Amino acid sequence: MSSTVLLTGVTGYIGAQLVEPLLKRGYTVRALTRSAGKLADAPWADRVEVVEGDATKDADLDRALDGVDVAYYLLHSMDGEGDFRARDRRLAQQFTDAAARAGVGRIVYLGGLHPRDEELSEHLASRKEVGEVFLAGPVPAACLQAAVILGDGSASFDMLRYLTERLPAMVAPRWLRNRIQPIAVDDAVFYLVGAAELPPEVDRTFDIGGPEVLTYADMMQRFAKVTGRRPRIVVTLPVLTPGLASHWVGFVTPVSAGVAKPLVGSLIHEVVRSETDLDGYTGLPEGGLTGFDDAVRAAMRHAEPSPGPGGVAVGGVVLGAAAAAGAVAGVLDAVRSRRKS
Secondary structure, rough: OOOOHHHHOOOHHHHHHHHHHHHHHHOOOEEOOOOHHHHHHOOOOOHHHEEEEEOOHHHHHHHOOOOEEEEEEEEOOOOOOOHHHHHHHHHHHHHHHHHHHHOOEEEEEEEEEEOOOOOOHHHHHHHHHHHHHHHHHHOOOEEOOOOOOOOOOOOHHHHHHHHHHHEEEEEHHHHOOOOOEEEEEEEEHHHHHHHOOOOOOOOEEOOOOOOOOHHHHHHHHHHHHHHHHHHHHHHOOOOOOOOHHHHHHHHHOOOOOHHHHHHHHHOOOOEEEOOHHHHHOOOOOOOOOOOOHHHHHHHHHHOOOOOOOOOOOOOOEEEHHHHHHHHHHHHHHHHHHHOOO
16 A cells, blocks of 8 residues: 655645656655635546645644655745744644644755845744744654755745846845855755655754856856856945845836845845755655756756846846946946945
8 A cells, every 4th residue: 555645735846746656656646725626637636635725724734644654745825925934834733733633754945045044034933933844743854954946836946037037237235245056946845855754853954056156147157158148347346235136026027026135135144054964854856866967967857938128237227228238337436446446
């Protein structure tokens, strides 16, 4: 008899990516969704059990978790409506209580890679707190922590893509020079699927990441090169706050403001894998971890073309390409003047 896994967040990017690999691994896959109709056109729709319900309601959670061996928690409240940290904590506590009632053997959670001993952004603090809720509960948990996930449909990748495609020049916060360890979506899925088979005594966080550590500015330049674009002009300044930066991200990209603001806020941190312990349990993907350039190529293979003209973003204003050189030159002059004074 195969094991049953529950997927929450199956209409989201990562949840949808997990279905086929779990089915191929021999699991019975059950999906909890508020609207079964949203899954009707999925290529795997007729091969999964669908439970229509709301993860904020105990009765729905009890139905969804009944007979489940491994539960994937891929929910968040990052929508710009109220205190998402408090809502995420409540939802995670409700989920772990329901999993304990149902006798679930393991919870697998995907959170955010973050530095230790630093005051975290709202986004990363929330991700960390949700993991702590699961680790404090009675059900063994594997809390995987990732930085930027490279895949078409990942909000963090979409933000990187559209900023690079639409802005040949930009004036950006200096923390775009912070180090980040991105991971290809296929590698993240590999680790997530492998986490379902961890020994029952394993109850901890794991860092996951790709083989390269880059700055956000490096990722933009590498994205531009891989996709056949000219090198981008990136001038960093100390005066652009995460709030201001999120406004121009929302203006230039299709990422919603409710998602863009916490994502941008998290760029103030360096997010680099500090351990590789999960590799000892799961091994590495066949052929090894995917490099940044190959991950971008894979992500862009079926991506829709990016509409809209290019320009330069300065303090939240996007200028046309004709004004780009002058705007950047003016900023550089201002920087030089500040250094001399």
